[in-house]
Amino acid sequence: MIITVASGKGGTGKTTVAINLALAMAPDHGATKDSPLPSSHPVFLDCDVEEPNAALFLKPIITQQDEVGILIPEVDFDKCTACGRCAEVCAYHAIAVIGQNVLVFPALCHGCGSCTLNCPEGAIHEVLHVTGVIEQGRADHQRIERREDESRLPAQPDQLNRPTTGGIAFGHGILNVGEPMAVPIIRQLKQQAIPKDTVDRVVILDASPGTACPVVETMREADFVLLVTEPTPFGLHDLRLTVEVARDELGLPVGVVINRDGIGDRGVEVYCAAENVPILMRIPFDRRIAEAYSEGVPLLEVLPEYRERFLSLYERIVAAVAERG
Secondary structure, eight states: OEEEEEOSSTTSSHHHHHHHHHHHHSTTTSOOTTSSSOOSOOEEEEOOTTSOOTHHHHOOEEEEEEEEEEEEEEEOTTTOOOOOHHHHHOTTOOEEEETTEEEEOTTTOOOOOHHHHHOTTOOEEEEEEEEEEEEEEEEOHHHHTSOHHHHTSOOOHHHHTOOOSSSEEEEEEEEOTTOOOOHHHHHHHHHHHSOSOOTTOOEEEEOOSSSSHHHHHHHTTOSEEEEEEOSSHHHHHHHHHHHIIIIIITOOOEEEEEEEETBSOSHHHHHHHHHTOOEEEEEEOOHHHHHHHHTTOOHHHHOTTHHHHHHHHHHHHHHHHHHHO
């Protein structure tokens, strides 16, 4: 099952929910061979490639790093006749023909390959334009729970290759500074890190805030979208937008987690009842949670009693997906 955790508004606690849901389902913490929950370790992907921060909490050991990007056109001017066909077929105006000059704008290119396919002289080929990196590794909960002084020690060589029976398979993308397009990195992160068979695997995708293209790409092909909001007018406004994208446009089942429950008003509850959007979990406004977050400590380490609540949240998600068919 693939679960995308999203929020229209930034700062609602989306990453907190995503991280602790993954931790609760790790075999070391939650599911066992006798449990109805998946017995294999979950996969956690931080798809907020412009500002990935899940690694601050999960403290993964990175074992693989790959440069990624998009294929952009490169023109062979010995063959080019400046006919302008490449510019005609480019939907994004990433290539222009001015006189006998052909100009390529990498920041606008989406890597669709139309210019290469349509060049009558075969004067265009594609080259990789690196826009970021993808890092993958493993987050071991025992390593997460080490004391502060130990967590600052560099990993020993034997740690890098040690097998783990539990933990979390981790991956995130990092967009290079100055690059405008996050979607290609998110798409390649999902292609590389999501197992082909997710029947008995849980994949948690932590989306970026908002409802723009990176969020849509993170939601795409998910089995369920978990929306984290807060009971304020701003939280309600952006929740409405996200429900419209996830449920009404993409046709995905959705559910809500209300974080900082107890502040604000009842607008979110009224909206969810009217729109038949289930509220699956409530997290109260608790200073201990905020203090732990500010120190990079997962909620389950400070309040272990929440583990059962997150496991219950997962069971409700499974029930919602099954009910939808």
